Amino acid sequence: MNAPILEVTGLGMRRRRRWALRDCSLAVPAGRVAALVGPNGAGKSTLMLAAVGLLAPERGSVTVRGSVAFVAQDKPLYESFTVAETLEFGRRTNLRWDGEGARDRLDALGVPLGARAGRLSGGQQAQLALTLALARMPDLLVLDEPLANLDPLARHDVMRTLMGEVAARGLTVLLSSHVVADLEETCDWLVLLNGGRLQVSGDIDDLLAGHLVLSGPAGDAEGLDAVSASVTGRHATLLVRGERAPDPRWSARRPTLDELVMGYLRSPATSALPGPVAVER
Amino acid sequence: MEFQLDRGSGVATYLQLVHQVKQALRLGTLRPGDQLPTAREVVEKLAINPNTVLKAYRELEREGLVTGRPGLGTFVERGVGGAGLAEHARLRRGLAAWVREARDAGLDQEDLRALFAAVLSDTALSDGQREGAGREGAA
Secondary structure, eight states, X not given: OOOEEEEEEEEEEEETTEEEEEEEEEEEETTOEEEEEOOTTSSHHHHHHHHTTSSOOSEEEEEESSOEEXXXXXXXXXXXXXXXXXXXXXXXXXXXXXXXXXXXXXXXXTOOTTSBGGGSOHHHHHHHHHHHHHHTOOSEEXXXXXXXXXXXXXXXXXXXXXXXXXXXXOOEEEEEOSOXXXXXXXXXXXXXXXXXXXXXXXXXXXXXXXXXXXXXXXXXXXXXXXXXXXXXTTEEEEEEEOSSOSSTTSEEEOOOHHHHHHHHHHOTTOOBOOOOOOOOO | OOOOXXXXXXXXXXXXXXXXXXXXXXXXXXXXXXXXXXXXXXXXXXXXXXXXXXXXXXXXXXXXSEEEETXXXXXXXXXXXXXXXXXXXXXXXXXXXXXXHHHHTTOOHHHHHHHHHHHHHHHHHHHHHHHHHHHHHHO
């Protein structure tokens, strides 16, 4: 496995006097596209702000091995700047700046260089904000809800841009989203936060292969390593840890990413985290 | 070649890519020596994770159909199936003629599929019996 580019250890963060994150430890390997998922108030934005260094850890530590760029959810742009002026501003305020790549990308997407940023469509503004972040050639790109308020075509275009950059130069991405369906084809790492605590962190293929959705008679569920269960009359559907069905009374199949996420969110006390790492002394 | 994605099919994305390469090899639209699109080209079109493309190409490589050449790309090593391209074209013409004949006789798309599947399984069965009989005869 690649060395982690983002490493968070025992992170505790307070916002408005309340703990927004408690005892959060995770590592994202380089080259991954990590989905940061959780309900409102789970601590997603706080974790991202800590990862990019805009908030200092109250407890624990955050390490990023490389340069980092961040796009906030409201995609801040100077509305009276034209696209060309926005790029010029970026060039003058950054040491590392790929202006040619930025121009090529906006050209290919049909974003007019002469238009004022405030007059662009929502999708074009999202692409401009993303292009500015990518022009800084970061090793880690952190995106807060990059797909929110975008129509399906614009969402697809943003993801195409992002995936192309990951393929071209091994960029690592951490992005938050409410809509798990948007993440299914694009993300390969899952970070699940719930109520300020980390519930799941790991490779999505491994997580899906390590869980089953079982369906069968309620009452036979004892002794199973269940994450969550829903019971209707005599019938139960469970999300369990394990790679094989326990016995033929249960019909078993692999969960979808959505089922895995929902299963854990319904049971905040459960978790799927890598075991403790041996520390050399 | 251009990959397409059927997002509602329930078939894993990397397998869809594997199937499409094999299909292109069968139809001759991909031939030995041809280069597959790079991971970047595929993901910039389909908006999928690059590792999915690499996983598909690894699977094709494992089956000996393609070879990855570091720094150059992934190239078709050999075709699939027994028949050559000329044979393929001849059989395809024959099948097309048969389909026209069946249409004229009033069969619709569903009927054609059912008939083709039935004949396919019948011949598989009788091939098996012939082999079985052959072994008995030899014994």
